[in-house]
Amino acid sequence: MKFTRSKALKGELTVPGDKSISHRAVMFGALAEGLTEVEGFLPGADCLSTIDCFRRMGIAIEEKESTRILIQGKGLHGLKKPSQVLDTGNSGTTTRLISGILSGQSFETTLTGDTSIQKRPMGRIIEPLSLMGASIESLNGNGCAPLRILGHPLHGIHYTTKVASAQVKSAILLAGLYGDSPTSVTEPALSRNHTELMLNSFGAKVQTEGTTAAIEPRPHLIGQKILVPGDISSAAYFLAAGCITPGSEILIRNVGINPTRDGILRVCQMMKADVRILPIDSQTDEPMADLLVKASDLQGCILEGELIPALIDEIPVIAVMACFAKGTTVIRDAAELKVKESNRIDVMVKNLSAMGAHITATEDGMIIEGGYPLHGAVIDSHLDHRIAMSFAVAGLNADRETKILGAECVNISYPAFYEDLKYLQQS
Known part of the structure; x- marks a missing residue:
């Protein structure tokens, strides 16, 4: 793609x-x-x-x-x-x-x-x-x-x-x-x-x-x-895209906001993102809400400790958000990223660096200096669905063309991801 x-x-x-x-x-x-x-x-x-x-x-x-x-x-x-x-x-x-x-x-x-x-x-x-x-x-x-x-x-x-x-x-x-x-x-x-x-x-x-x-x-x-509520891990890509793409406004319906999974929402709050949580009656044990996100001036933050298990799958796209934030974002206590579908620390650092980001790997996370413009690059997804979707979001906010290899791996969790992204561009 x-x-x-x-x-x-x-x-x-x-x-x-x-x-x-x-x-x-x-x-x-x-x-x-x-x-x-x-x-x-x-x-x-x-x-x-x-x-x-x-x-x-x-x-x-x-x-x-x-x-x-x-x-x-x-x-x-x-x-x-x-x-x-x-x-x-x-x-x-x-x-x-x-x-x-x-x-x-x-x-x-x-x-x-x-x-x-x-x-x-x-x-x-x-x-x-x-x-x-x-x-x-x-x-x-x-x-x-x-x-x-x-x-x-x-x-x-x-x-x-x-x-x-x-x-x-x-x-x-x-x-x-x-x-x-x-x-x-x-x-x-x-x-x-x-x-x-x-x-x-x-x-x-x-x-x-x-x-x-x-x-x-x-x-x-x-x-x-x-x-089954909408997957907050899938919603995270549109939260990120809505925050960093100028002039954007996206409403994501029926998303699960279980407090053991809502770390991305807490990060949006910490980064001063314009995200509104609109609770709905789910009539289940799993709480749900509509999420309204608008383009935002993001601020860097520190992510660590007990917050990490609630957003471990969202860290790749949070790293993309951090590239567009003012100041420094530090991610700690996330060594688990090394044993996901790919080594997500290494893959994110290598690929974001190729796009011009100022990002450094650490033993258990990464440090990102925000505010440096991104440019297109050839991205190896390592057939990791969360890597592919994160760099699609980055590519929409970079100069020149971004090419994602192995992009079809999104079928693992979100087969219609590219179609939904294109729909928001045309709305």
Whole structure:
């Protein structure tokens, strides 16, 4: 894809359904008894990988429309041994969460994914799941997929994680469904809590106190109707584009603003962005709002500590925003960026530097001196959807042409991203 400097972005749009919630709706619907109906499902490649895995284990999943699916659950012990390897594609969420579920089954499974997944660290789930009694082997001996998982009777544990990760926490809690006693997880900071909220809505007993979540074993899960809000991680690109593109005004409808995910909104406030939060009645456990963003004079800020888990996926586009802010923006405590779909610290620093930004990598983040104009460059997305979308936003505010290699990777989370961006340019 190629981008040049844009005129003002104007209009309103609805971003795709939340990726994290879409994954969980499929998984928990499969483990519940009876019908689960999901509205607002994200039909991106990652979530379709989750559907494929559960279909291979005997779960009937019907796609009524692109964003509405029906799942005929078979209960906690209704999954069947798949006849072939389960392929999670590019999805870390699928890989880690399904590992927790497979640990409690009565059959053996091999789990793999694409070349990116086969480099991402799985030791962080192998250790706690093994402590619960699971048999998990990294077939290449490097702590990464492919994984061979032989289900066993599991024991409840208390586990303290080294990083604040919803994927790690969720894998342990899902294994805890099959335990012989309660299971609890304590994190260094609170990660997104979609698992806890949705499991409770299905009938599980999950309690949270501070950064500790605890689950009672062997609940009776019942199929539900799930409304998936718009993904705030997808909305972040339009918040950024609206802030930095002169004359812009964008209304983003029906966005999930769960307080464990709203870090981008707190950053907008810290950077003095003109963003209004217009709450709406979601009638679900997940709060929702319309977001109105206008072109803004941004200020640099410091991002660190417990704020980071609430915006880890949005840091690439926040780095783009920082290039257009007055003063210096410092991002700390974000070493987790190194083990995402790409090493996002290195990739952002290399590509933004190629566009003329004054940006320096640190061990756990980056330092950005704002106010230096960007110019077009050839951008290697490393097939990372969040990198591609971030540089599309940058390219709309740079001199000369920006070319993004591997731009099709946005299909992982936002298949219509470029069309929605073009629509705002023409409105």
